[in-house]
Amino acid sequence: MDIPGGEGSAATTYINGVVYGQDSSSKDWYSWNGSQWTLYGANLPAQNPTILTTTSGGSITESNGVVLTITSAGAIQQNGVDIP
Numbered sequence: 378m379d380i381p382g383g384e385g386s387a388a389t390t391y392i393n394g395v396v397y398g399q400d401s402s403s404k405d406w407y408s409w410n411g412s413q414w415t416l417y418g419a420n421l422p423a424q425n426p427t428i429l430t431t432t433s434g435g436s437i438t439e440s441n442g443v444v445l446t447i448t449s450a451g452a453i454q455q456n457g458v459d460i461p
Contacts, residue, residue: 385401390427391445394439
């Protein structure tokens with residue numbers, strides 16, 4: 378499992394102020410609290426979010442101006458810096 382280290386992610390999204398990352402192996406979703414990843418579960422909250430994948434390109438801008446991306450290697454980034 379790679380999400381707790383912030384790499385090896387399959388996808389990322391931002392819902393109601395929370396960053397979520399999907400583990401590429403288990404397909405489980407994890408939420409980011411600013412310092413660590415926590416298992417959320419197999420499904421996201423009931424929303425219709427923009428989901429970025431390692432091949433989709435693009436970005437998500439949070440309400441505070443932070444820009445989220447995911448690299449082709451599966452690293453989720455905030456403002457171009459890997460989330461640890």
